[in-house]
Amino acid sequence: MPAGTILTVQDVTKTYGRYEALKGVSLSVEKGEFVALVGPSGCGKTTLLKQIAGFEDPASGRITIAGKDMAGVPAAKRPTSMVFQKLALFPHMTVAENIGFPLKLRKMAPEKIASRVGEMIALMQLKPEYLSRYPRELSGGEQQRVALARSMVSSPELLLLDEPLSALDVKLKKVLQAELKRLHRSVGVTFVHVTHDLEEAMMLADRICVMRDGRILQLGTPADIYYRPADRFVAGFIGETNLLPVTVLSHDASGIRYRSEDIADDTGAVAASFVADNVVPGEGLMMVRPELLKLLKAGETADCTLEATITEVFGKGGTIQYRARSKQGQDLVIEIPGTSSLPVAIGDQVKLGWAKSDIYVFASAGA
Ligand code: ATP
Numbered sequence: 001m002p003a004g005t006i007l008t009v010q011d012v013t014k015t016y017g018r019y020e021a022l023k024g025v026s027l028s029v030e031k032g033e034f035v036a037l038v039g040p041s042g043c044g045k046t047t048l049l050k051q052i053a054g055f056e057d058p059a060s061g062r063i064t065i066a067g068k069d070m071a072g073v074p075a076a077k078r079p080t081s082m083v084f085q086k087l088a089l090f091p092h093m094t095v096a097e098n099i100g101f102p103l104k105l106r107k108m109a110p111e112k113i114a115s116r117v118g119e120m121i122a123l124m125q126l127k128p129e130y131l132s133r134y135p136r137e138l139s140g141g142e143q144q145r146v147a148l149a150r151s152m153v154s155s156p157e158l159l160l161l162d163e164p165l166s167a168l169d170v171k172l173k174k175v176l177q178a179e180l181k182r183l184h185r186s187v188g189v190t191f192v193h194v195t196h197d198l199e200e201a202m203m204l205a206d207r208i209c210v211m212r213d214g215r216i217l218q219l220g221t222p223a224d225i226y227y228r229p230a231d232r233f234v235a236g237f238i239g240e241t242n243l244l245p246v247t248v249l250s251h252d253a254s255g256i257r258y259r260s261e262d263i264a265d266d267t268g269a270v271a272a273s274f275v276a277d278n279v280v281p282g283e284g285l286m287m288v289r290p291e292l293l294k295l296l297k298a299g300e301t302a303d304c305t306l307e308a309t310i311t312e313v314f315g316k317g318g319t320i321q322y323r324a325r326s327k328q329g330q331d332l333v334i335e336i337p338g339t340s341s342l343p344v345a346i347g348d349q350v351k352l353g354w355a356k357s358d359i360y361v362f363a364s365a366g367a
Pocket of ligand 1: 016019021039040041042043044045046047048
């Protein structure tokens, strides 16, 4: 991956009338990175893309692309290209005309346009005979590929994708997700990709940016976001999880000491690398993902254990999900491979266990 920052967004705000859609957003994206923007509906993902693309102007803050300040630079003059959820292919133009359109606008010679369009068709693995077809003569997935080809034909430095796959059926979506990944690897363009699909974000992105209510809550690798979430909201947004309340007694450079009514733990300590910096003495949350909790067999032990009663059993294909409730009334979710057929049923008392290296403790205050 080529080094260097391609995009910086510094303290950007955006208001629509009195509504603050972006409340001071800052991030930077490295050249060649794939960043996924996720967050609940209305949190400002599309608004952020529009400020970067230049379709709208921020109320305040600064955006630079490839080292240049974008203030006053119109969308057409930015080294960006945006692909929308609802494709904007021109219905009266052929595939070739659609893909070549941005180059025609730049007054490129027709033979050069034809050669570049041919390259794009090959890159998108579309058949050459499609070039003379009209968008209505293509499937949804093929149309989306044409839209992607058009967005990349003028070699943008930054490709902004606003849920380009969300209108497709599940199977086709999977195919195009793999295509996007391949495309990203082969062309080395920087992608900023808005999606509602967390699995898609996990699968495609180098880093995931979680937004809420006009702000960025966390920007990190998929593993960071999943295993070391900044707060309770991020933890719950990215998949189901267990958040066990603990009383933090002290926090220093070595980690925390804690107490819990539910959790049996000989040491009552968690090392610093599994504790968020913002934890202060008082209330905290110990997170353990469902697949990292184990149903202990008789005589088996673990760093931390907890007694609970099974309240629900769900088959999920490859895995079995158990719901359980602790003595203190804490609801838990446990997910184990479907092949490990444990004789556990609703109403059974079980002992759950987990490793200290599989937890993350963060402050319970906040979201
Ligand atoms: P979704 O996931 O549903 O697409 P989003 O995170 O992309 O949501 P945005 O489209 O960025 O959300 O919108 C953020 C907020 O700003 C929303 O509450 C939306 O209603 C509001 N908004 C967006 N565009 C405008 C506009 N042109 N005028 C007024 N309000 C707007």
